[in-house]
Structure formats: C-alpha cells, structure tokens
Amino acid sequence: MTPNRILVVDDDVSLRRIMKMQLEEAGYQVDLASDGQQAYEMLREQKHQLVISDLNMPTSGGIDLLRRISEDDLQTTLIIITAFGTVETAVRAMKMGAYDYVTKPLDFEALTLVVNRAMERQSLLEEVRNLRLALDQKYGFESIVGRSKALLRVLDQAARVAPHDTTVLIQGETGTGKELLARAIHHNSRRKNKPFITINCGAIPRDLVESELFGYTRGAFTGATMDRAGKIELADNGTLFLDEIGELPLEAQVKLLRVLQQGEISKIGSSHPVKVNVRVIAATHRNLSSMIEDENFREDLYYRLAVVPLHLPPLRERKEDIPELVEHMFRKIRERHGLNSVSLGASVMPHLLAYRWPGNLRELENMIERLLVLAPRDEIGVADLPEEVRKSRPSSSALLLDLPDNGISLEGVERELIVRALERSGGNQTQAARYLDISRRTLAYRMEKHGLAPDPQQAERP
Template sequence: MSKSRILVVDDDSSLRRVMKMQLEEAGYEVSLAADGEQGYAMLRELQPALVITDLRMPVSGLTLLGRIASEEIQTTVIVITAFGTVETAVEAMKMGAYDYVTKPLDFDALVLMVHRAMERQKLLEEVRSLRSELDRRYGFEAIVGRAKNFLRVLNQAARVSPHDTTVLVLGETGTGKELIARAIHHNSRRRNRAFVAISCGAIPKDLVESELFGYARGAFTGALANKPGLIEAADGGTLFLDEVGELPLDAQVKLLRVLQQGELQKIGATAPVPVDVRVVAATHRNLAAMVEDGTFREDLYYRLAVVPLQIPPLRERRGDIPELIQALFKRAKERHGLLDARLSSAVMQRLSAYRWPGNVRQLENVLERVLVLAGSDLITEEDLPEELQRTKAGAGSLWLDLPEEGLSLESIERELIGRALERFAGNQTRAAQYLDISRRTLIYRMEKHGLTTEATTPEDGSKSAGEPVG
C-alpha cells in the first residue's frame, strides 16, 4: 500500500483536476477516476491509503464504499456530498467512511481532513503490523514442533483458547509453558486486553498478598494510598500464574475466591473488588503430590486443573530438535547481526543427541553462547560447552542405553529412592520433592522395598529410629 497515495473519484472533471492540484501541493500523490467502476479497478491496482469519492455518480460512491467494506480493503474513505444530502453521507459513514465534506468544497478544510485521515490510516497500518507480528510470534502455527505428543497439546490449547476455561500448563522447566499461555491468550476473545504474567516463586512470601491482591490505604504502616494488585491489573484480560505451586497457603485461599466468585479481597479493605480475569496457571511441580502432602489446597487444584496441558520435555520429542535448532539459531543470528554464522554437521549431531535437561530454554541459551563466543563463522565441536563435548556419560548418569539382556525396574526404583535419601541425609520430605512424589507415596514405596534406616528425618526435621526411610 502506498502510504501517501490518494485516489479521487468524481464524475466532475473540473473538480477532479482542482482537487489533484490542491492535494499534490500538500505533498500527496494523487490518482483520478471518473466513476465508481473505474475507481474500483484503480483501487485494486494502486492500493491507495485514502479514497475521496463523490456519492452521486453513474456508479455511485455508495456502491464503491460497499465493495470496499465487503472485501475488507484496508483503506480510509472520505465522501463528498452536495449540501442538503447530508443524510446520504451519514449512511456512508455507517458503512465505514471516515468522514464527509459538502459541496462547494472548502479546500483548506479538505486538506486538514486529509491530514487527519492519513494519520488515522498510519495508525491502523501500525496496529495491523503489530497484530501480524503477534500472530507470527504467538499463533499456534508459529510454535515449532511436529512430534505427536506435542501436537496433541497444541491442538488442545487451540481448542480451549476461545473459551474462558481455566487452564493448568504442566511441564519441566524450559519446556515453553509461558509461550503456550501467551498463545492461548492471543487466540482468545481477550487478545486485545492485558496479559499479566506473575512469577509466583519470585515474590517474597511476606509480600505475596500485597503484590497479588493489593491493599487499601492505612492497611499497614507505610500504606499511604490504595494500591491495586497484579490480579486487578489483569481485569478483562488473562492472568498467567507461573509456578503457581510456590504460592503460600494463605494466598491460595484468596486466589480460590477470585476463581469462584470473580472478586478479590484487598488487604485492609472492607468490601471485595470484582475482577474479570481468565486464569492460566503453570508449574513444574507435581501438584497432586503436593495436595497429598497438604502443601497445596485440593479445592484450588481442581479449580485450576479444569483443562490440564502436559507439555512433553524435549527428550521425548527428539524429532523436533533439528528444526528447533534451526529456528532458534536463525533468531539468535538476526538478533546479534551475525548472519554468516553456521553450524557444522558434527555440532548438529551433538546438539541433536544431547538430552537437554533444561529443555528448549537450555538449547536456546547454548546456541546463543556458541554464536557470540565462536572464533569464526563456522561453529565447530570445540566451540561447544564442556557438557556437550563429553562423549562418555558420567559415572553417576542415570540415562544409559537399555542393555540387550534387560533390567529390573524394581531394582532401579529401589536404588533411585535410596540415592535420593542419601543425597538429602535421610530427609523424607526433601527426597520426596526431589523425586516429584508425595511423602506418603515415598514411604509406601520404601516399605515395599524394605528400605529402613536407623535415623530418618521426617517433615519436621526430627530424628526417628527404626522408621521406614522415606
């Protein structure tokens, strides 16, 4: 689209010439058409930013305007009407015209209106460009991945996006939980409202309630004015609660009220504040195990997990790794202006074979690191971090190739539990968290394998002799 081109459509040849002269003096490129039919043909060819059209012509301006509206042609329209037929101009504005001028024309006023219309068109173009960029970044089709287990998650996320259903995104650190949450928001009816992301684990526990729910003036020393919380800032939009499992129990109770009643209670306030938010939560923790241990409310868990989405770790979608490498490496090259950099085939093989415990985030960081530190445009194995250069798994590595003769799952489980307890000096709670199971489940499995110790450390840190290790 030409940003300064104007198409003038009028059956009065004298008026067309005068408008062309006036508008060209104002700095615009001007094309002329004698009626709506010719104007429509030129409109498709020239793609002007602005159309100025008379209403009464052999093929009327209303007909032209109707075509522009029905085909969603991205241009601004000003209509010209004779004095006394303003009703027709109003009808044109209802059809999408920006404004109207009456004959006889005041050319100074017309030029001012054209300036305003061009500013509007420029803003609309910027919004469309931004929307296109958002579609590129946060549309589901822009998310790299073709593994069946990953596509299943994307399909579920796309289907739930148009609805206000609460979503719980589950997955290891670095799997892209926030990217999925943003895609859900971007494809929802709330896409033009706020997306407020809150990292629940990053807020100090004594500040969680004031940060999330806000406070009233005088609620405590230093509360000199009313302060809206982060949840209130998301009103009308989407609230993304990252690492929701880190919320203290007191805050969980207040969050439950937001989900159930659509209102929040500020600290020190006497009346609740209504809020309209769509909640998408995420965690790498096993919330079901936390419910068993009493560290996460069961009623909140079920409120959050209306639609659970389990994002598979990168090691379970190995077929996606080469495509992810190419996409992330290209993005890093563009960001740092190193467009000639390339990865050797040996590097590609090592990157594709690595287990990536930190998932996509770790892969992205490694690619950026080797890009900026490489001594030449060709990145070789010598440029890789030490952990990727090792060809032999460490002695304590759990991720070995499966032996031909088979193995005992019971023995592996017993050894894993024993090593976890050894790692945490017999502390049952910490060992259970490390293994991502509840303490009750850990104790059950220790009894099953007959694992005991002379001194274990239960939840409260006290020692107990002869108790099953868990």
C-alpha cells in the same frame, strides 16, 4: 502498496481533474473513478490509503461504496463529498465508518487539511495492524518451533481451547516454554486485545503475595499511602498467567479459589469485594498431585485450575525437533549479535541429539548464544561444545527416522544402516563395525544375512 495514494470518485469530470491537480500539488498520487462501482473494482486491484467520494452519483454512490469497502475489509479511509443539503446523509455515512466529509463548493485548502489528517490516521492504523501482525507471528502457535507428534498434540489441544474462556493448567519441566504457550493461547482468544498479566508465584516474597495478587487500600498497613490495584485487577477483561502456581502459599490459594468461583477479589484493608472478569492460565513444573497428598496444595483449587490440563513434553521426548530448533535459535541469535559469518559444523548435531537437555529449550538457547559469542573461528565444532554435551555419545537413539504410517521393515532399516556405514568407511569392515558399535564378526554375519558382499580390497584393511 504505494504510499500516499488517493482514489477520487466523482461523476463530475471537471471536478475530478481539478481535485487530481490540487492533491498532486500537495504531494499525493491520485487515481480517478467515475462512480462507486469503478472505484470498488480499482480498490480490489490496488490498495489506496484514502478514498474521496461524492455522496450522490447516478449509478453507484458513496454510501454503497462505503458499505462494500466495509464488507470486504479493504482497509482504506474514506472522505465523503456532499452538497450542503445532504449533510445529514454524510453524518450517517460517518456513523457507518467514513472518516469525515467536505461540502460543495469545495474549499481546496480545507480539503487538503482534511486529507492530511486522514492520511495521518491511516498511517497509524497501518502501524497498529503491522504491530498486531508482528504480535500474532511472535505469540501465535506457529511461533512455537517443532513438528514432533508430542508437541503437535499439545498445540492442537491449546488451539481448540484458546477461543474459549476455559481455565488452563500448563504442566512441564523448567524451560519447556510454558509462558510462550500461555501467550499463544491468549493471542488466539477473544481477549487478545486486552491485558496479559504475568505473575511468577515463586518469585514474590511470601508476605507480599496477597498484596501483589489482590492489591490493597490506603492505610491497610504501614507504608500503604495510596490504593493499589493487584495483578488480578490489572488483568480485568484479559488473561492472568500464574506461573509456578505450585509455589503459591495456602492462604493465598484460598483467595484465588474465590476469584475462580465467584469472579471477585477482596483487597487488603477493604471489606467490599471487587468484581473482576479474568481468564486464568496457570503453569507449574511441580507435581501438584503429590503436593495435594502432602497437603501443600488445595485439591479444590487444583480441580478449578485443571479444567483443561496441557503437558508440554521435555526436549528429550521430542528430539526430532532439535535440528529445527537449533536452526531457528542459531539464526535468531546470530542476527541479534551481528555474527552472520559464523556457522555450525555438521559434526555438532549428533552430540546435540544425544544430550538429554535437563534445562530444555532454555538450556539449548543459552548454549547456542554462548557458542556464538565465544566462537574462536567461523565454524563451531565439537571441541567448542560444553563438556557435558561434548561427552554425550551419539547413538542410535539420536538417529532421526521418518516412520511411515503404514509400517516399516526392521530388516530393511538394518541393511540400510550397514550399507551407509560401509560407504562412510570406504568399505572397511573394521571401521564400519566400530562406527556401528558392534564387533567385526557380528558385522560380517549381518552382511552375509543381508547378501552384502564384502569388498576384498577393503575388508581386511585396519
């Protein structure tokens, strides 16, 4: 889009030319149209930040143009030009979305002031749209990296539930991205422009949980010198994300149940309930069913929270996502620290695939950042990996296979592996057998089974 571009629409040729001259002197780029239809076609072809249109024209006037701009969401600001006797119609145009109006005969100094204000408004609108787009990209489901079936299944369920106000319980190990999924659900809901309030139930001292969640009134306890809203009230009309819900004390669980059942809270020190409209998304790494059996979590609260339960798989169950995750994290962290010359050696990936990643995505990201900032050379190798990752022995379980839906030949896969191992070892059977973690005799037998003739010059060389 060319910045500060204005489209002037008027059937008066002389007035159009004068306006073009005046606005160009003020530093704007100006295009001209003779009626609303021509203006509409020009707006479809090229974006203009501002349109100045006469209200009444013989064919297509300003009201019709305004309606079509609104229907097609052309994202421009419109100023109406009107004669004094049709001000009421101009006001109606403003109610339909026009920014302002000016009357004939035109005061070009006043017009320039209105145009400057309209341009400032349009610039702010553009900034808001860009920020919203950035938020959508950051917190949308597409920001969650990975294409494994285990992950896509969860994302599909989350995308379906997002537009509704249904309560969601996200379960998964520490570091699997539960908060990121919760934010994606919020930003794809009807509440996306309302607050997203997070509270970590395990990070609040036990005696402060209720005041943090529900708030308090002045004089409710020593030190309460003023009324204070709790996190639930702050999330009114938006989304409340209760992270580590399994750490919530039983007495607070009773009050949270009331929020879910009746949509109201009771502040500490007040006998008057306050109505709230919040969508609750909870998350935990704990086994809530076991906690219910041990009487550490209320069964009725569990069923209120788990209307739609989502389970985020640990990284060890979606290893086919690791290469893409590593590339994404490596690029992001490298740019953040200005280390664009550092690369990741090809020998590293098999070890990353073999490691179990008990800390999941968080552990992977932290390790990549550590590797980058401590890199002694431009290429990170196996020797630079943490000991526990370096010692993870690459095995067939770390092999990435694209399994077709219509089945696959196990015999064919075995033959292909042997062929590749032999190519890798230059035809040396001893080295190929060592690479495949089988005996040389077993390799010879399987080569014979698959009709693979040995290279006589390479077969016996150690």
